[in-house]
Amino acid sequence: MSAIDQDPFPRSALIATAALLGLTLVSTAAVRVWRISAPQVSSAAAPAPVAFIDLQFKDEADGSIAVRQSGTQRLIATLPPGQDGFVRGVMRGLARDRISRKIGQDIPFRVAQARDGALTLEDLATGRRIDLQSFGADNRASFLRFLPAAAPPTPGARR
Secondary structure, three states, rough: OOOHHHOOOOOOHHHHHHHHHHHHHHHHHHHHOOOOOOOOOOOHHHHOOEEEEEEEEEEOOOOEEEEEOOOOOOEEEOOOOOOHHHHHHHHHHHHHHHHHHHOOOOOOOEEEEEEOOOOOEEEOOOEEEHHHHOOHHHHHHHHHOOOOOOOOOOOOOOO
16 A cells, blocks of 8 residues: 555645635636726827728638728738738638627728837727737738838837
C-alpha cells in the first residue's frame, strides 16, 4: 500500500478550493444581477480623422467581394476569390460579430486615417474599432487603398 492510500487528503486544500468556487459563483451572480459591464471607451481616445470613407462589403456569386462606398454605392474595389486574405479575414470576423448580435449589412464600416497616419477600421453598427497599425505595413496598406485620398502623416507619425 502506498502513502496516498493511508493518508487523508489535506483538509486545507479542500477548504481553499471550496472558498475559490464559492467566490467565483458569488462574483458571477453579482455581475449578472447588477448588470456590471466593461468600461466604455471614451470617444476622445480616437483622434479626429483627416480622411475617411464609409464602405459596404458584399459577397458576390463568383466568390469575389464588392467594396462599395456607402450612400453612393460607387464600386471602390473588387476583391477576387483567393486574394486579399487579410481584408477577408478582418471583415469575416466583423460580420460574424454582427450576425451574433442580429445586425444586418446595411450599416457601413468606416476606414479612417488620423493626422498622425494611424489607420482604423470601425464597425459603425457595433462600435468595434480595429487599429490597423498593429498588423504591419502590408496589411495596413490593404485597407489604406480604399481611402479616396490618403493624407500624408505628420512628421514623427507612427507607422
